[in-house]
Amino acid sequence: MSNTPPYAPDAPALSLKLDDQLCFALYSATNALKKMYRPMLDRLGLTYPQYLVMMVLWERDGMTVSEIGEKLFLDSATLTPLLKRLEAQGILERKRAAEDERVVRVSLTAKGKALKDDAASVPGEAVTATGCTPDELTALRDALKRLRTDLMKTG
Amino acid sequence: MSNTPPYAPDAPALSLKLDDQLCFALYSATNALKKMYRPMLDRLGLTYPQYLVMMVLWERDGMTVSEIGEKLFLDSATLTPLLKRLEAQGILERKRAAEDERVVRVSLTAKGKALKDDAASVPGEAVTATGCTPDELTALRDALKRLRTDLMKTG
DNA sequence: TGAAATTAAATCGTGCGCGATTAAATAGGG
DNA sequence: CCCTATTTAATCGCGCACGATTTAATTTCA
Numbered sequence: 001m002s003n004t005p006p007y008a009p010d011a012p013a014l015s016l017k018l019d020d021q022l023c024f025a026l027y028s029a030t031n032a033l034k035k036m037y038r039p040m041l042d043r044l045g046l047t048y049p050q051y052l053v054m055m056v057l058w059e060r061d062g063m064t065v066s067e068i069g070e071k072l073f074l075d076s077a078t079l080t081p082l083l084k085r086l087e088a089q090g091i092l093e094r095k096r097a098a099e100d101e102r103v104v105r106v107s108l109t110a111k112g113k114a115l116k117d118d119a120a121s122v123p124g125e126a127v128t129a130t131g132c133t134p135d136e137l138t139a140l141r142d143a144l145k146r147l148r149t150d151l152m153k154t155g
Numbered sequence: 156m157s158n159t160p161p162y163a164p165d166a167p168a169l170s171l172k173l174d175d176q177l178c179f180a181l182y183s184a185t186n187a188l189k190k191m192y193r194p195m196l197d198r199l200g201l202t203y204p205q206y207l208v209m210m211v212l213w214e215r216d217g218m219t220v221s222e223i224g225e226k227l228f229l230d231s232a233t234l235t236p237l238l239k240r241l242e243a244q245g246i247l248e249r250k251r252a253a254e255d256e257r258v259v260r261v262s263l264t265a266k267g268k269a270l271k272d273d274a275a276s277v278p279g280e281a282v283t284a285t286g287c288t289p290d291e292l293t294a295l296r297d298a299l300k301r302l303r304t305d306l307m308k309t310g
Numbered sequence: 311t312g313a314a315a316t317t318a319a320a321t322c323g324t325g326c327g328c329g330a331t332t333a334a335a336t337a338g339g340g
Numbered sequence: 341c342c343c344t345a346t347t348t349a350a351t352c353g354c355g356c357a358c359g360a361t362t363t364a365a366t367t368t369c370a
Contacts, residue, residue, distance in 0.1 A: 030182055049356060056173055059171075076319045152187050153286070219348085229326095257347065258348065259350095
């Protein structure tokens with residue numbers, strides 16, 4: 001009686017068409033987002049993930065690698081090389097904590113702190129590029145946060 | 156009189172806090188999405204971008220590299236190595252068109268076509284993982300498509 | 311206290327994305 | 341017809357993401 005196909009007894013038989021997929025809309029919007037940010041961040045000498053790390057550190061300096069990772073949902077395999085590149089640019093310093101040598105604490109240099117002023121115009125420019133109203137942006141952001149939480153639940 | 160700060164005369168002074176950012180919600184949701192898909196796609200022997208290419212070819216076989224690129228908003232620098240890996244797996248074939256030797260046409264093998272049946276349950280499982288209703292998914296998808304279009308406009 | 315378990319970061323390998331360049335084929339204009 | 345411009349794919353280099361493993365430091369608890 002059910003029209004559920006044999007290959008997926010518990011899931012609805014949904015489309016395999018590209019343009020129907022939420023996942024592709026998400027994926028392609030993120031790719032577009034990164035491209036949109038590039039010229040702005042090039043002026044700061046940052047990549048997009050580096051910009052995210054800087055936002056975390058501008059909020060609270062001296063975080064450990066794992067603390068940064070918890071904020072960004074990234075692990076040390078991604079962060080360690082990224083942080084080393086920022087260190088090589090003189091934007092931050094990595095130092096093992098004296099009280100626990102397993103931990104690496106990351107602190108901004110003067111140059112890294114100063115970069116915050118240069119970045120201040122970035123969010124506004126980005127909002128303009130989205131062509132959305134502030135209310136739309138807020139709604140979309142919160143919907144994506146909920147989606148992220150749900151996606152990480154099962155995984 | 157204006158409270159617009161001196162560093163961004165034409166843009167609103169928006170937050171640099173991570174959790175306020177639409178961009179981070181988008182970025183982190185996409186990372187979570189890819190992780191969620193991995194175990195499902197591992198069974199098919201595909202990565203997530205490879206799965207997208209397959210969806211394009213299941214809809215219309217024999218597309219050129221640029222046509223696939225237009226659908227996915229990717230260029231040959233990304234697609235050529237990806238397609239070579241799928242070719243090495245015997246999932247598709249790449250052949251220069253006789254009528255125009257610049258063009259490479261991509262066609263599915265029997266194995267590639269058969270993979271569509273194995274993939275049929277993927278969208279349903281993915282929907283379940285999102286924890287969203289179909290209406291929410293449709294609304295979010297369409298909002299992201301609009302966002303993507305806007306982001307690609309200026310860039 | 312000393313062996314085992316846990317934790318933190320680093321390392322390794324693979325596969326994207328993409329800016330930039332290159333190579334080759336075709337189209338178009340004089 | 342040739343020379344230039346355009347188009348298509350491939351190539352190169354770099355920086356992520358991340359699964360998996362490794363190394364080293366700390367904690368646990370028998």
